[in-house]
Amino acid sequence: MIDARQRRDLFWFFAIALLVLGAGIGLRDPWPADEPRFVLVAKQMWESGDWLFPHRGHELYADKPPLYFWLLGLAYAVVRDWTWAFLLPSLFAALGTLWLAYDLARRLWSHREGLWAATCVLACVAFVYQAKRAQIDPTVVFFITLGVYGIARHVLLGPAWRWFWVGCFAAGLGVISKGVGFLALLALIPYALMRWRGWNGLAELGRGNAMRWSLGALAFFTAMAVWFVPMIVTASTSGDPEHQAYVRELLFKQTATRYTSAWHHTQPAWYFLEVIAGYWLPFSLALPWLFPRWRDAFRAREARVWLPLGWALLVLVFFSASPGKRDMYILPMLPMMAVAAAPYMDRVASSRWFRRLLLAxxxxxxxxxxxxxxxxxxxxxxxxxxxxxxxxxxxxxxxxxxxxxxxxxxxxxxxxxxxxxxxxxxxxxxxxxxxxxxxxxxxxxxxENSARAVMERGRAMAGDDATLGLVGWKEQNLLQAVGPVEEFGFRKPVEQQLQAGIAWMLEAPDARRLFVLDAALDACVIREHGRAVGTANRRTWWLLDASAIAPACRPSPGDASGD
Structure with a gap:
C-alpha cells in the first residue's frame, strides 16, 4: 500500500513530469518528418469513417498498422481540435510508462526505488523528445513496457495469471501499433533460463499450468485480431486490388523485408551503443557505476535485476542484427533498464564523481x-x-x-x-x-515548420474560390491546405504529378491553380508567368495558372474532344 507521504511524493513527481512532457501542447501544429503524415492519416480516417485501411491522400498508407491513428482519432473526439489532440497519445503513453516503471520497481523493492526507476526514465533526452512528438514510438514503448510489466508481475511477484494475460494482450496491441510489440514476450526467455538454472527471486508458480500459459498466446493473438481479422476479411472479399496490395505491402515489405533488408537508415552493428551513450543522457552517465553492480547481481543470480536487464539485452541484439537502425528503435529498453538500475541509484547518486559529472x-x-x-x-x-x-x-x-x-x-x-x-x-x-x-x-x-504560413499565402494568392492542385506535395501541405484542393498521388514521380496537374488545370483554367514544388518545375512551365509563394521546410513553392503552361504542353483541341 502507498501511504500519505508516498502519495505526496508521487503527486509532485508526476506534476513535474506533466509540466516537462506537456509543455508546448496546443502551441504548434504537426511538424515533419512524421507528425504531419500520421495526423493526416488519422484526420482522413475520421472524415471518411474508414478505420481499417489508412490513407494518405488518395493512396492507401501501408507503412504502419492503424492503432496509433485510432488513438489520434480518439484524442480528437475528446477535444475536437487537432492542434490540441495530436500530442495527447504520446503524452499519456509517456506518463503511463513512467507509472509502470515506478510501480514495478516499487513492488520489487520499495517506494524509493520506484521513484528512482521513474526518474531514470524521465532523465533521458530520447524519452522526453519522443514523448513531445506525435510519433508512434511512445505508444509502442508503453505497450511493450506494459507487456513486460505483466509478465514480471507474474514470474517475479506472482503467481498473477491475470497480469500475465494482460501483458500478452498488451504485446498484441503493440503489434498493431508498430509491429514490434511482440518483443515484450521475449521476457519469457530469460525467465525460462533462470528457472532452469535455479535463480533467486522467481515466483513459485506450481505445476500443471499448461492451459494458463497457453491463454497468454490466446490473449496476444486476440489483441492483434481486433484489427487484423476484419482487415483481412474486407481485403479478401472486397475485390479491390488496392486492398490486396495493402496487405502484401504491410505484411512483407514493411515487416520482414524492412527488418532483414532495410533500404534506408542503414547503420553499423554498434550504432545503438552510440545512441545509449549520447541520446540517453543524462541517465547514461550512471552506467559506469551501474555495470559493476549489475555484474555482482548476475553472479548472485538475482532474477529481480536480471530478468528486466536480460530482456533489454535481447531487444538490443534484435535491433542490432538488422541493417536498418534508428535511434528510437531501442527506446523500449529504457524502462526495464531503469528498473534494473533502481536498487543501486542511491549509491550511484552519492558518488562525488557522478555528481560532478552530472553538474558539468x-x-x-x-x-x-x-x-x-x-x-x-x-x-x-x-x-x-x-x-x-x-x-x-x-x-x-x-x-x-x-x-x-x-x-x-x-x-x-x-x-x-x-x-x-x-x-x-x-x-x-x-x-x-x-x-x-x-x-x-x-x-x-x-x-514555417508546419507549412501553415506557405499554405495560407498560397490560398490568398489563388483566391477563395479556386481549387489548388498540389504537385510534389508533402503531408504537411495537404494537412494545412486551406479551402478546396486536389492532389495527383504521393508516391507517383513528380514529373507525372505535374503532367496530371496541368491536364487537370486546363480543364477549368479559370477555377483551378497549381501549387508546385520548385524542383518539379520543368520545360512545360514558363517561370516568368508563375508566382513564387514562399518556402517551408527548406522547400520553395510556386503558384501557377494556365498562362504559365508552355504552348507545347497544352492539349490540342482535338485531344480535348475525347474522340
Missing part, C-alpha cells in the same frame, strides 16, 4: 546555449544565417537567439544556485531546458 554536463549545455544565443545577437555567425534561411525567420528578428541565451542563462543560474546539490541542479536545469526551449520554439517556428 548541464553547465556545458548551458554555456553552449548562452554563447550561441549571444553570438547570434552580437553578429551574424554562419549558423545564424543558415537557421534563419532554413526556418523562414526574418533576419531582423532576434527572438530565437534571445530564447537560446535565456535558456542557457537559466540553466547556468540553476547550476550555480544548487551547486552543492547536483541532483537538484541537474533536475531544474533539465526542466528549464525542455520547458523553455520546446515552448519557445513551438511559438517561433511553427508557421
Amino acid at each position: 554536463l548541464f553547465v556545458v549545455l548551458g554555456l553552449v546555449f548562452l554563447v550561441a544565443g549571444a553570438a547570434a545577437l552580437q553578429g551574424d555567425p554562419r549558423f545564424e544565417l543558415k537557421i534563419e534561411a532554413e526556418r523562414g525567420l526574418a533576419p531582423a528578428s532576434d527572438a530565437l537567439w534571445w530564447l537560446l541565451a535565456a535558456t542557457g542563462a537559466g540553466m547556468l543560474a540553476a547550476c550555480a544556485w544548487w551547486r552543492r546539490d547536483a541532483m537538484k541542479a541537474a533536475g531544474v536545469a533539465f526542466a528549464l531546458l525542455v520547458v523553455v526551449l520546446f515552448s519557445g520554439t513551438a511559438v517561433l517556428l511553427d508557421a
Whole structure:
C-alpha cells in the first residue's frame, strides 16, 4: 500500500513530469518528418469513417498498422481540435510508462526505488523528445513496457495469471501499433533460463499450468485480431486490388523485408551503443557505476535485476542484427533498464564523481546555449544565417537567439544556485531546458515548420474560390491546405504529378491553380508567368495558372474532344 507521504511524493513527481512532457501542447501544429503524415492519416480516417485501411491522400498508407491513428482519432473526439489532440497519445503513453516503471520497481523493492526507476526514465533526452512528438514510438514503448510489466508481475511477484494475460494482450496491441510489440514476450526467455538454472527471486508458480500459459498466446493473438481479422476479411472479399496490395505491402515489405533488408537508415552493428551513450543522457552517465553492480547481481543470480536487464539485452541484439537502425528503435529498453538500475541509484547518486559529472554536463549545455544565443545577437555567425534561411525567420528578428541565451542563462543560474546539490541542479536545469526551449520554439517556428504560413499565402494568392492542385506535395501541405484542393498521388514521380496537374488545370483554367514544388518545375512551365509563394521546410513553392503552361504542353483541341 502507498501511504500519505508516498502519495505526496508521487503527486509532485508526476506534476513535474506533466509540466516537462506537456509543455508546448496546443502551441504548434504537426511538424515533419512524421507528425504531419500520421495526423493526416488519422484526420482522413475520421472524415471518411474508414478505420481499417489508412490513407494518405488518395493512396492507401501501408507503412504502419492503424492503432496509433485510432488513438489520434480518439484524442480528437475528446477535444475536437487537432492542434490540441495530436500530442495527447504520446503524452499519456509517456506518463503511463513512467507509472509502470515506478510501480514495478516499487513492488520489487520499495517506494524509493520506484521513484528512482521513474526518474531514470524521465532523465533521458530520447524519452522526453519522443514523448513531445506525435510519433508512434511512445505508444509502442508503453505497450511493450506494459507487456513486460505483466509478465514480471507474474514470474517475479506472482503467481498473477491475470497480469500475465494482460501483458500478452498488451504485446498484441503493440503489434498493431508498430509491429514490434511482440518483443515484450521475449521476457519469457530469460525467465525460462533462470528457472532452469535455479535463480533467486522467481515466483513459485506450481505445476500443471499448461492451459494458463497457453491463454497468454490466446490473449496476444486476440489483441492483434481486433484489427487484423476484419482487415483481412474486407481485403479478401472486397475485390479491390488496392486492398490486396495493402496487405502484401504491410505484411512483407514493411515487416520482414524492412527488418532483414532495410533500404534506408542503414547503420553499423554498434550504432545503438552510440545512441545509449549520447541520446540517453543524462541517465547514461550512471552506467559506469551501474555495470559493476549489475555484474555482482548476475553472479548472485538475482532474477529481480536480471530478468528486466536480460530482456533489454535481447531487444538490443534484435535491433542490432538488422541493417536498418534508428535511434528510437531501442527506446523500449529504457524502462526495464531503469528498473534494473533502481536498487543501486542511491549509491550511484552519492558518488562525488557522478555528481560532478552530472553538474558539468548541464553547465556545458548551458554555456553552449548562452554563447550561441549571444553570438547570434552580437553578429551574424554562419549558423545564424543558415537557421534563419532554413526556418523562414526574418533576419531582423532576434527572438530565437534571445530564447537560446535565456535558456542557457537559466540553466547556468540553476547550476550555480544548487551547486552543492547536483541532483537538484541537474533536475531544474533539465526542466528549464525542455520547458523553455520546446515552448519557445513551438511559438517561433511553427508557421514555417508546419507549412501553415506557405499554405495560407498560397490560398490568398489563388483566391477563395479556386481549387489548388498540389504537385510534389508533402503531408504537411495537404494537412494545412486551406479551402478546396486536389492532389495527383504521393508516391507517383513528380514529373507525372505535374503532367496530371496541368491536364487537370486546363480543364477549368479559370477555377483551378497549381501549387508546385520548385524542383518539379520543368520545360512545360514558363517561370516568368508563375508566382513564387514562399518556402517551408527548406522547400520553395510556386503558384501557377494556365498562362504559365508552355504552348507545347497544352492539349490540342482535338485531344480535348475525347474522340
